[in-house]
Amino acid sequence: MGSGAESLPVKLDGRRRGVSRDAVFFLVMGGLSASFVVLIVLLLLADVSFTSPAAFAAALRKPEILAAFRLTMLTCTLAAVLSVWVATPLGYLLSRFRFPGSRLVDVIVDIPIVLPPLVLGLSLLILFHQPFPLTGVFGAGWKLEDWLEEFAGFPVTYRWPAVVLAQFAVSCAFAVRTMRVTFDQINPRAEDVARTLGCTRGQAFLQVALPQAWRGILTAGTISWARALGEFGPILVFAGATRFRTEVLSTSVFLELSVGQLDAAVAVSLMMVLMAVAVLLFLRWLGAGMST
Amino acid sequence: MIELRDVTVRSGDYCLEGISFQVQAGAYAVLMGRTGIGKTTLLEAICGLRRLVGGCVLLGGVDVSTWAPGDRRIGYMPQDLALFPTMTVQQHLEFALRLQRATSSVVAARVAELAGLLEIEHLLQRGVRGLSGGEAQRVALGRALAARPALLLLDEPISALDADTRRTARQMLKNLNRQTGVTVLHVTHDQEDAELLGDVCLQLERTSAGRVQVQSSGVGL
Numbered sequence: 385m386g387s388g389a390e391s392l393p394v395k396l397d398g399r400r401r402g403v404s405r406d407a408v409f410f411l412v413m414g415g416l417s418a419s420f421v422v423l424i425v426l427l428l429l430a431d432v433s434f435t436s437p438a439a440f441a442a443a444l445r446k447p448e449i450l451a452a453f454r455l456t457m458l459t460c461t462l463a464a465v466l467s468v469w470v471a472t473p474l475g476y477l478l479s480r481f482r483f484p485g486s487r488l489v490d491v492i493v494d495i496p497i498v499l500p501p502l503v504l505g506l507s508l509l510i511l512f513h514q515p516f517p518l519t520g521v522f523g524a525g526w527k528l529e530d531w532l533e534e535f536a537g538f539p540v541t542y543r544w545p546a547v548v549l550a551q552f553a554v555s556c557a558f559a560v561r562t563m564r565v566t567f568d569q570i571n572p573r574a575e576d577v578a579r580t581l582g583c584t585r586g587q588a589f590l591q592v593a594l595p596q597a598w599r600g601i602l603t604a605g606t607i608s609w610a611r612a613l614g615e616f617g618p619i620l621v622f623a624g625a626t627r628f629r630t631e632v633l634s635t636s637v638f639l640e641l642s643v644g645q646l647d648a649a650v651a652v653s654l655m656m657v658l659m660a661v662a663v664l665l666f667l668r669w670l671g672a673g674m675s676t
Numbered sequence: 677m678i679e680l681r682d683v684t685v686r687s688g689d690y691c692l693e694g695i696s697f698q699v700q701a702g703a704y705a706v707l708m709g710r711t712g713i714g715k716t717t718l719l720e721a722i723c724g725l726r727r728l729v730g731g732c733v734l735l736g737g738v739d740v741s742t743w744a745p746g747d748r749r750i751g752y753m754p755q756d757l758a759l760f761p762t763m764t765v766q767q768h769l770e771f772a773l774r775l776q777r778a779t780s781s782v783v784a785a786r787v788a789e790l791a792g793l794l795e796i797e798h799l800l801q802r803g804v805r806g807l808s809g810g811e812a813q814r815v816a817l818g819r820a821l822a823a824r825p826a827l828l829l830l831d832e833p834i835s836a837l838d839a840d841t842r843r844t845a846r847q848m849l850k851n852l853n854r855q856t857g858v859t860v861l862h863v864t865h866d867q868e869d870a871e872l873l874g875d876v877c878l879q880l881e882r883t884s885a886g887r888v889q890v891q892s893s894g895v896g897l
Contacts, residue, residue, distance in 0.1 A: 574758040577754060580820075584746075
């Protein structure tokens, strides 16, 4: 008993010191975390305070902004659908198989994520306008853009398909990452069992793996859509920023700024913030569903 | 009857070499061996999920080594059961039959038969997420048996169950073997499983030379 009574104050003292150590921990961690959160909140508040609801509504009624909004919705949706269409098989292959060059493919898929946006746009421009030495097939100096325009009747550069392609080039990389992680989390043995029951690999993918991946597919689509919404550099270089033709919301901000229309630029920015928040909320909802 | 002749199979850096044994049709064989010795690898090779480096697998005297997994008439129940999370219990029982394009009446009759045999009639419309260990095990067993396989491969099917459920499950497995006549190859660590279930015990052992070989002991252990 005696020793217990003597040791009690020491224990309490130790606890008190532990509490004070925890306080320092939370102060440091919380302070550093808050600095970023506060920065984002201040940015949004600054945008909101810069404009009035009337100015916001007036800017958004401008025909060129409405056209840009419509084109943004169209191109982002097309880019997201294309991204999921490509990312689902690619993510599955990278998740399930080790084939010659699979590591290289893994690295190549990530290139658009790390490439400077302007470089990506420039690369797309070069790809479509560089003469290729395909003498035997198409003749010397064959260009992809010329071929698309003359033979397929579908010119791309500086037109809306270029917007979709520029958005797709980046957003697909994010979709592939998402789909790979999705399939990594799905038990491959279920597909093995399906094969012993008579499935081909294709049937096992379609009937067993794909139905389990639906939340991942939705997430990949949403992330791709959000990424496409924020795309600017490659669109500017590859599609240009022509009003009523290739102008999307991200380029609207740039165009409005360049002609000194700060109110309109801020209004479009706020509109994009609202769209981004909606996407984030949808993603959170998906994430909550996945965890349950 | 199942027969393995000099089967060599690789799993990463690990290699099982020259594995040979045979199990008579309708017998209940128990495959034992230390953890990591390659029991699951061997099952995967038998059902065609792993390519053989050498040797052959014969089912009913026919070499099926190059056949697709679904053509071998083997039911496989992995250790983690690998149920299909998006399907109901009934869809699990129907799965193999639908792939064979069986008629609706044949499918319905077989599902009813299996559900009765495995005592899972009350679970048919349920998804598999909320099933207990014993229920999930019976669903996996039903899925594997639906297409009337000639051979049933069970990878530690009852190791994760509690003692009571385990006792019931053992009885059920033995009854299934007797009633359906399906040949069973059951991987286990549990000596009691081997003693109570096995007509034949196959022991995977590492020799002093470092090779893995199969020791077979007779009927009734």
